[in-house]
Amino acid sequence: MDKPLFHFALAVLVAVLLPFFIRSGTLATEVLIFAIAAAGCNLLLGYTGLLSFGQGIFFGLGSYTLGLMLIHTSLPLLPTLVLAMVVGCVVAIIIGALSIRRQGVYFVMLTLAFAQLFYFLAYTFSDITGGDNGLIGIPRRGIGPLALDSSWSFYGFVAVIFLISFAALQRIATSTFGRTLLAIRYNGQRAQAIGFPIRVFKIAAFAVSGAVTGLAGALHALLIGIAPLSDIDYHMSESLLVMTIIGGTGNLFGSVLGAAFYLIVSDTLSAIWPRWLLLLGALLIVLALYIQKGIWGLIERGVGAVLGRRGGPDAMAPDTAGNERP
Amino acid sequence: MIYLFQLMNGIGLGMLYFLLAVGLSVIFGLLHFVNFAHGAFYLLGAYLCYALLQYGVGFWGALVLAAIIVAAIAAVVETGLLKRIYRLDHMYHIVATIGLALMIQEIVIIVWGPVGSSVPAPQALSGAIMLGNFIYPEYRLFVIGLTAVLAIVLWWVLEGTRLGAVVRAGSESTEMVSLLGYDINRINTAVFALGAGLAGLAGALAAPIRGVDPFMGVEALAVAFVVVVIGGMGSYTGALVAGLLVGIVQSLMTTIWPAGASLAIYIAMVLVVLVMPRGLLGRA
Numbered sequence: 241m242d243k244p245l246f247h248f249a250l251a252v253l254v255a256v257l258l259p260f261f262i263r264s265g266t267l268a269t270e271v272l273i274f275a276i277a278a279a280g281c282n283l284l285l286g287y288t289g290l291l292s293f294g295q296g297i298f299f300g301l302g303s304y305t306l307g308l309m310l311i312h313t314s315l316p317l318l319p320t321l322v323l324a325m326v327v328g329c330v331v332a333i334i335i336g337a338l339s340i341r342r343q344g345v346y347f348v349m350l351t352l353a354f355a356q357l358f359y360f361l362a363y364t365f366s367d368i369t370g371g372d373n374g375l376i377g378i379p380r381r382g383i384g385p386l387a388l389d390s391s392w393s394f395y396g397f398v399a400v401i402f403l404i405s406f407a408a409l410q411r412i413a414t415s416t417f418g419r420t421l422l423a424i425r426y427n428g429q430r431a432q433a434i435g436f437p438i439r440v441f442k443i444a445a446f447a448v449s450g451a452v453t454g455l456a457g458a459l460h461a462l463l464i465g466i467a468p469l470s471d472i473d474y475h476m477s478e479s480l481l482v483m484t485i486i487g488g489t490g491n492l493f494g495s496v497l498g499a500a501f502y503l504i505v506s507d508t509l510s511a512i513w514p515r516w517l518l519l520l521g522a523l524l525i526v527l528a529l530y531i532q533k534g535i536w537g538l539i540e541r542g543v544g545a546v547l548g549r550r551g552g553p554d555a556m557a558p559d560t561a562g563n564e565r566p
Numbered sequence: 567m568i569y570l571f572q573l574m575n576g577i578g579l580g581m582l583y584f585l586l587a588v589g590l591s592v593i594f595g596l597l598h599f600v601n602f603a604h605g606a607f608y609l610l611g612a613y614l615c616y617a618l619l620q621y622g623v624g625f626w627g628a629l630v631l632a633a634i635i636v637a638a639i640a641a642v643v644e645t646g647l648l649k650r651i652y653r654l655d656h657m658y659h660i661v662a663t664i665g666l667a668l669m670i671q672e673i674v675i676i677v678w679g680p681v682g683s684s685v686p687a688p689q690a691l692s693g694a695i696m697l698g699n700f701i702y703p704e705y706r707l708f709v710i711g712l713t714a715v716l717a718i719v720l721w722w723v724l725e726g727t728r729l730g731a732v733v734r735a736g737s738e739s740t741e742m743v744s745l746l747g748y749d750i751n752r753i754n755t756a757v758f759a760l761g762a763g764l765a766g767l768a769g770a771l772a773a774p775i776r777g778v779d780p781f782m783g784v785e786a787l788a789v790a791f792v793v794v795v796i797g798g799m800g801s802y803t804g805a806l807v808a809g810l811l812v813g814i815v816q817s818l819m820t821t822i823w824p825a826g827a828s829l830a831i832y833i834a835m836v837l838v839v840l841v842m843p844r845g846l847l848g849r850a
Contacts, residue, residue, distance in 0.1 A: 291657050338836070341843045345656055346602045346799060349791040350839065356788045357832035364825045474784060478664065485661055518672035524665025528651060528658040 244410050247493045251406045251532035254496055255399040266463065267507055271461045271500045272395075272402040278483040278495035280452035285481070286489035287413060288445040293352035294335050295480040298328040298450040300472020301360060302457025307375035307467035308368070317381045317388075319456050320433050321401075328454020336446025336519030340439060353554050362472045374468035378461055398459055405452055410492055412448060415468050421445055422490075453480075482520075486527065488534030497535045567700050572817045576695075576704045578775075580813020581713035585768040586786055588720065588794035588805040589761025595800035596757050597735040599648070600656055602663035604765055605787025606644050611636045611766025612773040612782060613674050616685050625688030636766025641759040648758070649751070675780045678733035682779030709771055712793065717806060722762075724802055733757055738798065765790075792835045798848020807846055 255272065262268040277299055284290045309320040339350045351506040357466040362369045370376060380388055388394045412418050424438050425430045432438050470476065479502070487498020509516035531538060590604045612631045618628035618848045643666065649663050650764025686692070687705040693699045724730040727783060744750045769786070776782070793812055812831045819830040838846065 285657070291660065341839070345594065346795070348600065348656070348660065349795050351838065352788065353792050353795055353832055353835050356792075357829070357836065360826075360829040360832060364829050474788065482661075482664070485657070489657075515672045515676055517668050518676075521665040521668030521672065523666070525647065525662050528654065528662035528665070532658060533653075 244414050247491075248403075248407055248410060250493050251403060251496060254500070255402060255561030258500075259392065259395065264506070265395050267503065268464050269391070269395045269398050270460070271503050272398050272423070273456050273463065274480070274483060274499040274503060275496040276402055276405045276459070277453050277480050278487065278499045279406060280449045280456065281480045281484045282487075282489060282492055282495045283409060283413065283421075283452075284445055284449045285484055285560065286491065286494075287418060287421040288442055289423060289428070290340070290442060290445065291348050291351075292339070292446075292449075293331035293348060293474070293477045294339070295353050295449070295453050296355050296472055296474065296476030296478075297335065297358040297458035297477050298332055298453035299460070299480065300358065300467075301331055303461035303467035303471040304362070304369055306374060306453070306458035306461050307378045310319075310378050310381060310462075312376065317383055317462075321455060324454045324458035325451040326454075328457070329451035332446045332450020332453075333443055336443045336450075337439075340442045340446075345554075348474075352477070353473070355474050359469075359472055359474060362469060369467070369469070370471055372449075375461070375468070376466050378465050380462055380465065394463065398463075401455070401459065403418045405455065406492065406496070409448075409452065413492060417444070444553070482524065486534050487536050488536030491536045494534055494536030501535060548563045568821055570698075571700050571702065572821050573814060574702060575706065575820075576814030576817030577810060578710045578713075578813070579817055580773050580810035581710060581717070582809075583789055583813050584717065584766050584772075584806050584809030585689065585713060585764050585794050587790045587797070588802060588807055589764040590790050591794050591800055591802070591805045592724070593758055593761040593798070594794075596733055597754055599650060599652060599758075600659045600663070601758075601761075603643075603666040603670065604762070604790055605783035605785070606667040607636050607762040607765040607783075608639060608769035608772075608786040608790075609674060609780070609783030610639065610670060611769030612778045613678055613687075613769075614685060614766070615770035615773045616778045617678070619677070619685065625691075629691060629767070631764045632770040633767035636769075637759040637763030641755050643850065644755050644758040646680070649754070652754075656704055667787075671783060678778075678780075680779050684777040685773040687774040705774055709775070712771070715765075721802060729753075729756075785843030789831070792831055794845075796835050796838045796845055798845030801845070801847045804845055806848035825832055 254275075258268045258271060259265070262271070265296070269473050277295065278299075281292075281295050284292050284295075303326045305324040306320050309323060310317075315323075335351070337353050339347055339354065339434045342350055363371055380394070382388050383397070386393075386397075388397050413421075420436055420441055421435075422432065424436070424441055428438055457471055459470060483498040484495050485498070486501055487496065488494030506516065506520070509519065527534070533540070586604070586608055590601060593599055593601055593604075614632035614635055615628045618631055619625065623631065623690075647666075648662070651659055666704065683738045687703075689735050691705040691708050694703050695707070696702075720732075724733065732743060732748055735746075736748075736750060736753060743753070765786075769782075772782075789812065793805060797806075797808030812834065815834050816827050816831050819827040842848075
């Protein structure tokens with residue numbers, strides 16, 4: 241967090257090295273797409289302390305927006321991506337503004353109920369969304385002379401967007417705005433007492449997170465050529481949260497690790513044993529009890545041990561978990 | 567007339583939602599613990615009822631046994647695992663119980679397969695009776711009657727007995743309850759088991775109406791949350807009123823606009839939250 245250049249370099253390293261470790265261009269692309277979405281989730285959860293089950297809404301809306309635009313209009317690709325971000329952002333502002341009227345667990349439940357509301361909206365209005373089947377046959381348009389039809393050329397395109405998003409999110413997280421979000425997370429009452437309009441800040445965090453997640457959703461629909469109902473499902477919200485928490489909250493690069501871990505492990509395990517979710521469940525319990533800072537926390541601890549127990553500033557940050565308790 | 571029919575269905579459904587949500591609400595009230603595995607206990611109750619019927623246990627036995635087994639499993643899980651999580655942040659409650667719910671769901675699939683099944687209503691209640699001038703299935707009538715009796719018993723337990731007084735006191739101050747000489751750990755376990763057992767019973771009762779499938783837990787969890795959000799967290803009456811409201815809205819919508827029946831309850835929730843952010847009967 242305090243070494244943005246170093247973390248950005250790590251992100252570049254991941255984007256460059258992934259193709260050497262993963263044979264499937266689709267899986268590699270998926271890792272970067274979900275890394276964007278998980279980083280967007282982290283801005284809410286890790287920086288602002290808002291555990292939102294609504295991330296799937298923005299992801300799904302991004303998918304549908306892009307799908308509808310590419311199927312029904314002749315808009316070029318980039319404007320549709322921007323439109324998906326705008327839709328994600330606007331809906332996130334509305335849901336954020338409504339949800340933060342309640343705090344703690346009530347907030348969590350509200351966002352989950354909103355997630356269900358949007359799922360059933362998509363399910364019910366199947367004329368527009370394709371219902372169970374999803375929006376089928378989304379064309380993958382190129383950008384100007386650049387065709388994106390091979391899986392690795394599309395990977396390159398997504399990698400560029402991933403790096404831009406990562407840099408932008410990191411810029412936001414290290415700015416005064418991001419610091420204020422952290423202050424709200426550590427002690428909301430104090431931040432309010434100092435005079436920060438914490439509601440506005442929380443809604444702004446939602447706006448950014450919604451835009452980024454909408455972008456990721458749009459890329460996902462573009463990748464698989466359909467906007468499936470599962471993109472807006474409750475499980476999407478859950479998976480994004482799980483990736484964020486596995487990676488480590490409060491660190492954007494952690495989200496990249498979390499997304500990579502989740503997707504690669506699920507891809508490998510599900511090929512071996514269809515009931516691998518049983519193992520994921522067990523992992524989540526272990527995570528909650530023993531590895532609360534996720535993979536990034538483990539790495540920091542490991543590096544700290546090697547360097548003679550001098551953890552970085554992140555490792556020294558107080559665990560302020562208890563503050564949100566009512 | 568069809569509306570009256572659907573109103574009856576809605577009351578039955580609503581009472582099941584109440585059973586489901588009241589446990590979630592009471593567990594939160596006492597333990598300040600968010601239980602994302604609550605839907606999984608409902609799922610387990612439904613499948614245990616299904617399995618016990620298959621083994622030839624009578625319906626009554628299956629109903630009672632399913633609820634008791636779920637409560638016992640919940641007690642073991644609480645003592646062995648969740649107890650250690652209470653002191654952590656809500657985020658970790660949620661992560662751990664999502665993990666637990668995933669494990670239960672996958673175990674259900676391993677044991678009973680990924681495809682759902684239908685569950686027959688008990689022989690004695692499989693008929694239908696004439697109510698005025700429309701026909702109503704006996705089983706659904708029985709569900710309404712049984713859940714109404716349970717609601718009264720539960721209200722009496724929480725409001726009229728010493729245990730209820732301790733539980734309510736515990737939700738205000740666990741320290742004080744401990745100082746008065748009550749073993750708060752045992753009370754926590756008992757309340758958690760009771761809440762899970764009620765969810766299990768709701769699942770078992772719902773099985774003959776909707777059948778069983780491995781993903782019914784997620785659906786139930788979302789509905790329970792809606793009920794709790796509408797009714798107000800920790801409020802017994804809130805859970806009852808909101809459960810009935812959600813059940814009736816969903817049921818009437820099935821007649822008016824079938825595709826939007828599930829959508830309607832979430833719209834109802836958003837409307838309530840817009841007007842009363844704390845829920846209908848929530849405390850500050």
